[in-house]
Amino acid sequence: xxxxxxxxxxxxxxxxxxxxxxxxxxxxxxxxxxxxxxxxxxxxxxxxxxxxxxxxxxxxxxxxxxxxxxxxxxxxxxxxxxxxxxxxxxxxxxxxxxxxxxxxxxxxxxxxxxxxxxxxxxxxxxxxxxxxxxxxxxxxxxxxxxxxxxxxxxxxxxxxxxxxxxxxxxxxxxxxxxxxxxxxxxxxxxxxxxxxxxxxxxxxxxxxxxxxxxxxxxxxxxxxxxxxxxxxxxxxxxxxxxxxxxxxxxxxxxxxxxxxxxxxxxxxxxxxxxxxxxxxxxxxxxxxxxxxxxxxxx
Numbered sequence: 001x002x003x004x005x006x007x008x009x010x011x012x013x014x015x016x017x018x019x020x021x022x023x024x025x026x027x028x029x030x031x032x033x034x035x036x037x038x039x040x041x042x043x044x045x046x047x048x049x050x051x052x053x054x055x056x057x058x059x060x061x062x063x064x065x066x067x068x069x070x071x072x073x074x075x076x077x078x079x080x081x082x083x084x085x086x087x088x089x090x091x092x093x094x095x096x097x098x099x100x101x102x103x104x105x106x107x108x109x110x111x112x113x114x115x116x117x118x119x120x121x122x123x124x125x126x127x128x129x130x131x132x133x134x135x136x137x138x139x140x141x142x143x144x145x146x147x148x149x150x151x152x153x154x155x156x157x158x159x160x161x162x163x164x165x166x167x168x169x170x171x172x173x174x175x176x177x178x179x180x181x182x183x184x185x186x187x188x189x190x191x192x193x194x195x196x197x198x199x200x201x202x203x204x205x206x207x208x209x210x211x212x213x214x215x216x217x218x219x220x221x222x223x224x225x226x227x228x229x230x231x232x233x234x235x236x237x238x239x240x241x242x243x244x245x246x247x248x249x250x251x252x253x254x255x256x257x258x259x260x261x262x263x264x265x266x267x268x269x270x271x272x273x274x275x276x277x278x279x280x281x282x283x284x285x286x287x288x289x290x291x292x293x294x295x296x297x298x
Contacts, residue, residue, distance in 0.1 A: 005049040006035055011289035012050070012125075013057045015100070018288070019120045020061040020113075022081040022105050024281060026068065030060045050291075051131070058117055058135040065113045072109075076203025078211060080271055081105040082278040083240040083257055084286040090242050091165065096290045097242030098161040099124040102259055102271040105241070107157045111150055118143055119150040125290050160263055168244045168262045169237060175260070175267060176235060176246060179226050184219060191215035192266040197222070202275030218270065240282075243271075247282075254279050 006013075013034065017027035034056045046052050072079055081102060091097045098104055099120070108116050117136055121127045129147060133140040162168070171190060178186035197218045201207025212221050229248070233255065236247040245259040257279060261269030273279060 006038055006053065009050050009053055009291075011287040012291045013053055014286065015096075015288040015290060016054065016120065016125065017057055017061045018084065018286075019099055019105070019108065019124065020058070020116055021065055021068070022109060023068075023278075024082045024084050024286060025277075026064055026082075027061075030057060030064055033060050054121075054127075055135045058121065059137075062113050062117055062136065065116070069113070076201075077207060077209045078198045078200055079109070080198060080200035080273055080278075081109075081241070083245075083259060083271075083273055083282055084288070085282060085284060086239050086242055086288060087285055088239050090239070090288065093290065094161070095124060096288065099290070100241045100288065101161055101243055101261070102241055103159050103161070103261055103269060104154075107154055110157065111153060114138070115146055115150040115153070118146045119154060122147050123151060123154075159261070159268065161261075162263050167265070168260070171262055171265065171267065172237070172244045172246060172260050179222050182223060184223070187219045187222065188215045190267055191218055192263065192268040195266075195268055195270070197270040197272070199272040200275050200278065202277060204276060205274045207272070207274045222270075254282055257282060 010031070013031055014027055017030040018024055021027050021030065034053065037056055037060075038053060041052070084100065086100070090100075108119070111119060114136060118132055121132045121135065122129065127135075129143045130140050132147075133143045136143065138146070175187065175190050177183075178190065193215060194213065195215050195218050197208070197212040199207035208221065212218050229250075233248055233250045236249060238245045238247050238257075240257065240259045243259045243261060245257060247254055248256045248258070256272060256274040259271045259273075260267055261271070
């Protein structure tokens with residue numbers, strides 16, 4: 001029974017941990033730690049397994065997040081979340097798709113650990129302030145204040161999100177064709193005036209050390225990067241973090257991954273992940289779920 005309950009709710013637990021940590025690898029570590037604790041629990045004392053598991057994962061993720069924040073401050077170049085490959089139907093749940101998007105994950109990174117946990121549990125997963133208070137070990141009144149503060153912070157920084165669609169993939173196709181053929185004007189026509197390009201190499205591979213903004217500079221950067229690719233590199237489509245993405249494969253290995261943020265028919269963000277530590281599990285589809293129709297205590 002212990003394993004069955006954990007397995008049943010694993011997609012939900014992984015999603016909570018990932019949104020709190022921004023790392024699929026760290027989220028898996030948290031789930032492993034949480035399972036070991038869950039395995040040792042007296043099952044007769046647990047009335048609502050899912051609620052109990054969410055509390056365990058939340059507390060473990062909070063502890064983990066506090067321990068990794070110092071490392072992220074020392075990160076070489078821009079930091080991006082570890083990408084997760086998602087099924088296209090994730091976009092059917094717009095709240096879920098937006099919550100794991102690169103833009104939202106970067107906004108969440110600006111919150112402190114407790115603010116992040118409260119915002120994720122309340123605004124994404126729909127848990128009440130009282131339920132969250134039990135998970136984070138705070139008074140309900142305090143959680144309400146934290147939720148209000150975190151929500152205001154996120155609203156001031158979030159960008160409108162358009163979920164992955166066939167139209168988005170067609171824009172990515174046109175973008176890749178224009179870039180491959182060197183059609184500068186066609187490339188710029190697909191970019192929003194305030195487009196941002198962010199590269200994450202983690203200091204381990206060549207990547208831009210700062211964000212690049214504006215369509216002229218982004219177009220120039222993209223053309224420069226593609227000139228360095230070889231005939232051995234081919235491009236595959238994918239869906240990552242609820243966004244259309246391009247996978248650049250060289251000699252059978254995923255060399256880099258670019259996720260595209262698209263709004264009103266224009267590309268507003270390009271998120272390029274080259275750090276090999278963040279690509280080692282990029283082939284497998286991650287099952288994510290926010291339990292939208294499930295109460296805290298079923």
